[in-house]
Amino acid sequence: MTAPSDSSSDSSPRASASIPCRVAVAGLGSSGIAHALAIATLERAAVTALADPRSAARRNAAGMGFRVPSFADLDRLLARQEVDAVFVCSPVGTRVPLARRALEAGAAVFVERPIAIEFAEVAALVEEANRRGVRFMCSHPLVHQPVFARAAAEVAAGKLGAVRQARASVQASRVFSARAASHVTHGRGGGVVAHTALDLIFLLSRMLGLPTEGSATAIRLYGEHEDEVHARLKLASGGEIRFDCSWSVPGYPVPGTVIELEGERGHLLVSDDAVEIDGPAGAHARWINADLPQPARFDIDGESRWLEDSAFVDWVLGGPAPPGAGREALHAHAVLHALDASIRSGGEPAPVPSATPAAIAPEPAGVAS
Amino acid sequence: MRAPRLVLGARALAGMSRASRDRLIEMNARTQEPEALAVTLSKAIDAGAEAVLVAPSPQLRAALAELQRRVPLIAVLPTREWHESLEMDPGLAPLLRRARSRAPAGARLRGALSTLVRTPGVLRGDWAALLPLLIELETARLPRGELAGVAISADVADAALATGHAKLFARAVDFVHRRCAVPVGFETRNLGVMIEKLHGWGVQPDFVIGPVNPAGYGMKPNAPETLRAIERRGIPVIATELRAGGRVELSEGVRYARSHGVHGVAPDLVDLDDVPGELRALARG
Numbered sequence: 001m002t003a004p005s006d007s008s009s010d011s012s013p014r015a016s017a018s019i020p021c022r023v024a025v026a027g028l029g030s031s032g033i034a035h036a037l038a039i040a041t042l043e044r045a046a047v048t049a050l051a052d053p054r055s056a057a058r059r060n061a062a063g064m065g066f067r068v069p070s071f072a073d074l075d076r077l078l079a080r081q082e083v084d085a086v087f088v089c090s091p092v093g094t095r096v097p098l099a100r101r102a103l104e105a106g107a108a109v110f111v112e113r114p115i116a117i118e119f120a121e122v123a124a125l126v127e128e129a130n131r132r133g134v135r136f137m138c139s140h141p142l143v144h145q146p147v148f149a150r151a152a153a154e155v156a157a158g159k160l161g162a163v164r165q166a167r168a169s170v171q172a173s174r175v176f177s178a179r180a181a182s183h184v185t186h187g188r189g190g191g192v193v194a195h196t197a198l199d200l201i202f203l204l205s206r207m208l209g210l211p212t213e214g215s216a217t218a219i220r221l222y223g224e225h226e227d228e229v230h231a232r233l234k235l236a237s238g239g240e241i242r243f244d245c246s247w248s249v250p251g252y253p254v255p256g257t258v259i260e261l262e263g264e265r266g267h268l269l270v271s272d273d274a275v276e277i278d279g280p281a282g283a284h285a286r287w288i289n290a291d292l293p294q295p296a297r298f299d300i301d302g303e304s305r306w307l308e309d310s311a312f313v314d315w316v317l318g319g320p321a322p323p324g325a326g327r328e329a330l331h332a333h334a335v336l337h338a339l340d341a342s343i344r345s346g347g348e349p350a351p352v353p354s355a356t357p358a359a360i361a362p363e364p365a366g367v368a369s
Numbered sequence: 370m371r372a373p374r375l376v377l378g379a380r381a382l383a384g385m386s387r388a389s390r391d392r393l394i395e396m397n398a399r400t401q402e403p404e405a406l407a408v409t410l411s412k413a414i415d416a417g418a419e420a421v422l423v424a425p426s427p428q429l430r431a432a433l434a435e436l437q438r439r440v441p442l443i444a445v446l447p448t449r450e451w452h453e454s455l456e457m458d459p460g461l462a463p464l465l466r467r468a469r470s471r472a473p474a475g476a477r478l479r480g481a482l483s484t485l486v487r488t489p490g491v492l493r494g495d496w497a498a499l500l501p502l503l504i505e506l507e508t509a510r511l512p513r514g515e516l517a518g519v520a521i522s523a524d525v526a527d528a529a530l531a532t533g534h535a536k537l538f539a540r541a542v543d544f545v546h547r548r549c550a551v552p553v554g555f556e557t558r559n560l561g562v563m564i565e566k567l568h569g570w571g572v573q574p575d576f577v578i579g580p581v582n583p584a585g586y587g588m589k590p591n592a593p594e595t596l597r598a599i600e601r602r603g604i605p606v607i608a609t610e611l612r613a614g615g616r617v618e619l620s621e622g623v624r625y626a627r628s629h630g631v632h633g634v635a636p637d638l639v640d641l642d643d644v645p646g647e648l649r650a651l652a653r654g
Contacts, residue, residue, distance in 0.1 A: 030459045037531040041562075056494075060460035063494035065532025174455060183456065251394075253384050253451040273389040273614075289387065290586035290616035297590035298531065299558035 021045040021313045024083040024107070026074045026098050027090030028057040031112050034300050035087045036066065038309040041298040045313045049081040052090075074098050078105045085110065085135075085316050087309075092195075093188030096121050099136075103128055108135035108316045110309075113198045115329065117190040119337035119353060126329050137312055137322065138329035141304035142199035142257065143206060144311070146292040151259065151270035154277055155207045160263025163208055166241040170200045172255035174247040178223040184247075191218070191226030193336055197245040200257055202332040204233075204241060206323060207261075210331050212236050214338035215349040221248055231339055234349075370552040372518070372576035372605045373419035375652055376443060377410070377644070378637035380556075380609070383424045384451050385523070387580075387587055387614040388639040396639040403428070407435035409644055414440055416645040417652025420517040422578065422607075422635050424448045425507065433512060441517035445556055447503045447525065461499040461525070468506035476509030496529060497537040501544040508549060518552040519545045520578055526555040530563055535570040542574050554578060560588060560606065561595030568602045578635065580610035581626040583617050596629050605632035612640045623651055 023045050025036045036047050050061050050070040058070040071077040074086070078101060086102035088095050088111045096116045102109045109129065115122045115138055129136030142148055155163070174196065175181045184195050193201070205211070216231035228246040235241065254272075261268040266279040276286045296306040311322035334353045341350035380386060381396055388396075400406040410421055410432060420441040423429055425448055433440060447464045449457070457463045469477060480502050484491050490498025500521070508516055521541055529537040538555065545553035552575035557563040560579030567574065581599070585592030587610050599606050608631040611622030619641070623634050634651065641647050 028459075030454070033459050033528075037528055040531045040533075056462065057458070059494035060458070060462060063460065063462075063496045063499065064528050065496070065534030065537070173452075180455070256390065271390070273391075288389070288614055288616060290582075290584040290613040294586065298562060299587070299589050300527065300531070 019046045019048065021085055021316050022048040022081075022083045023085045023087060023313075024049040024051065024074075024077055024081065024102075025087045025089060026051040026077070026102075027088065027094075027112075028052040028054070028061050029089065029091070032087065032089030033061065033064075034305055035089055035110075035309060036061065038298065038300050038306045039087070039313070040066075041306070042310055042313055044317060045085075049077050049083060051077045074101050078102070078107075083107050085313070088112065091186040091188065092117065092190060093186060096125055099125055100128065103132055103134050103136070106132075106134060108137075108312075110137050110139065110312050111329075112139050114190060114194045114333060114336065116333075117188065117194055117336075117340075119330075119333050122333045123330060123353075126327060130326065135316055135325070136329060137315070137325045138332070139308060140199050140202040140324045140332065141308045142203050143323045144304040144307040145272070146289060146294060146303055147270055147272065147275045147287070148203055148257070148259075150287060150292055151268060151275045152203065152207050154268060154275070155261065155263075159266055159277060159279060160261055160268055161265035162237060162239070163235075163261050163263045164239045165262040166204065166208060166239065167243075167260045168200055168204055168241060168258065169244040170197050170255055170257045171245070171249040171252045172196050172247045173250055173252045175222060175225075175227055176248055181222050181225050181227070185225060189225075191220075191229070192245050192247045193226065193229050193339055196247045196255060197229070197243075198332040198336065200245070200259075201243075201335045202324065204243075204259070205331045205335065207259075208239065208241065209236050210354075211241065211335055211338075211352050213349050213351055214335060214342055215347055216339040216342045217347045218343045226343065229339065229343070231342075233335065233352075370546070370575045372552050372554065372607060372632055373443070374633035375418050375648065376607060376633060376635040377413040377418040377421045377648065378609055378635040378640075379410075379421050379423035379429070380445065381637045381639035382428060383426065383445075386637055386639050387610055388612070388637070389615055392615065392639050400428075400638065403431035403435050406432035409638070410440050411436055411438060412645040413648055414438075416648040418648050422520065424522070425511060426450065433515070439512075439514050442511065442515050443518035443520050443552075444508065444511060444516060445520045445522050446507050447500075447522060448507065449522075449524065460494070461496055461503060462494060465499055465503055465506070468503055472506040472509050476506050479509075480505050495536075496525070496534060497540045500525065500537060500541055501548075504541070504544060505548065516549060516551055518554070518575070519549060520554050520556045520576075523556040523558050526557050526563070527559055530557065530559060530566060533566070535566075535572065538567060538570065538572045538574070542572060552576060554605075554607070558587065558589065561590050561598045564595075564598035564602050564604050564606070567604060568598075574604065576605045576607050576632065578607045578609055581606065581608035581629065581631055582611055582613035582622045583625040584613035586610060586613040586616065600630050607631065607633040607635050609635050609637065611636055619647060620650070623654070
């Protein structure tokens with residue numbers, strides 16, 4: 001019989017003095033577990049506490065090797081454990097109150113997206129983090145995926161010139177019934193844009209600037225949530241993004257994202273597989289994933305998770321702010337707000353609120369939702 | 370127990386591949402029908418593949434049912450179809466419940482007896498206790514005589530690797546050797562990390578399966594450290610992702626992997642244009 005040289009698991013807690021960043025994870029569904037696993041492989045961080053109201057979820061986390069205290073709720077965790085950061089990965093509808101508790105405890109907060117369906121809630125939370133001087137970030141892993149990171153870098157370097165036209169889409173095979181939709185939304189609202197397309201919207205905002213206006217129509221196949229959305233987003237530069245998303249497309253067990261940009265000086269096409277640029281005088285460049293740096297030192301479910309979590313921990317420890325940090329956490333939610341408003345009004349253009357909460361007016365009474 | 374040196378990889382059937390979407394669509398079109406997949410598997414064995422690395426899925430079972438011959442399988446366990454990941458809670462307990470409901474009566478009885486022996490760990494949800502039960506129940510559904518090896522899936526192995534759950538790896542090796550008497554190993558997306566940790570824990574599987582290719586694509590923590598681990602630690606490696614997502618030709622990828630001391634290679638269906646022809650060339654080389 002083969003036996004480990006050390007009969008105990010080597011994930012025994014280290015003295016807190018030697019762990020630069022002590023992390024609690026609230027919500028032990030698939031995304032919470034994935035974050036916990038990524039954090040467990042970081043040199044300068046450790047998972048030191050877990051929280052989930054479901055005993056089966058806490059048992060699963062312990063069973064896979066997390067030998068740390070676990071609690072049924074975040075309040076008890078924060079009362080008994082000193083942590084430097086909290087990853088909020090619970091279902092939508094519970095993220096804002098949990099994030100607020102973590103902010104009140106002075107912990108840096110990382111929240112899965114969408115933070116909330118209502119923009120005003122997200123804006124209030126971001127403003128509170130800002131007022132308290134606590135680090136706050138929304139997860140948008142797509143920007144860390146090497147092909148999309150390269151595409152963004154090419155645009156930032158001016159290789160295309162001013163971008164006039166963009167087409168972008170994300171497709172996934174997630175919802176083919178009302179029950180499946182309910183599983184995704186936990187009955188808390190939001191459709192395909194909120195639950196599948198926010199990463200793409202965030203990436204587009206970083207590449208091209210926050211849109212100023214959006215108009216959208218939706219198709220509901222399986223219930224009251226939008227299953228397919230077609231939108232136009234107007235840019236401050238005068239350019240336009242045509243944007244499509246669906247979570248009811250067969251053949252996409254892994255969501256497929258495509259962006260095509262037409263600039264004054266060039267054309268760019270990027271998907272999960274490759275990025276291609278056509279520049280002036282016939283210049284052409286193409287990179288597939290294997291051509292690009294893959295700096296993550298551990299693969300949980302691709303490069304992005306580890307890179308994003310590592311960047312957040314670095315920020316907590318004094319490094320640069322990563323994408324999605326601070327007020328940038330509002331950007332994708334601001335676009336979501338405009339698209340939701342447009343869908344409700346039958347496709348009329350709706351302004352994208354600026355990333356300050358004062359810009360949000362309360363909904364007039366009687367507006368159909 | 371000796372691990373095979375040439376294996377046909379069929380992990381892309383479950384979406385476990387870094388090949389481009391176009392290649393995956395093409396492969397799916399070629400193998401969608403059970404008869405087509407059956408012919409492919411049969412030709413692969415005739416061409417020199419010692420086994421097929423695959424998760425036992427409805428698609429595989431349908432293909433095997435078409436054949437009159439035995440196809441040696443390195444079964445990647447536990448199985449979880451991609452759509453099940455959307456519907457099931459994470460972890461081994463939901464998989465165990467599903468496996469119990471599908472297993473033949475004899476296997477369920479053996480599983481119940483095994484549970485009694487491991488009751489404290491099972492009650493705690495310890496993966497080191499649950500995994501052997503899952504292996505027992507899932508291997509019982511494979512046609513007799515087809516099991517040529519067991520590979521613990523990357524989803525499970527990499528999670529236990531991240532948390533440092535050494536006992537899971539030791540128990541898995543011990544259980545499969547005792548119960549199934551076939552080679553046992555671990556599939557991983559983090560080959561260099563896995564080899565070093567297993568070495569440090571004193572766990573000696575019969576093989577570890579992970580990416581090795583000239584581009585270093587998918588080699589974690591990075592290519593140099595992974596190659597050093599392969600060369601230094603003496604744990605047999607079966608190399609996958611040989612084409613680096615399409616960056617290099619298969620022959621170049623295999624040459625590279627073999628020159629860096631891997632024990633075997635597992636080119637995937639998605640990377641092969643001429644399954645029997647290319648496998649025959651690799652078997653000769």
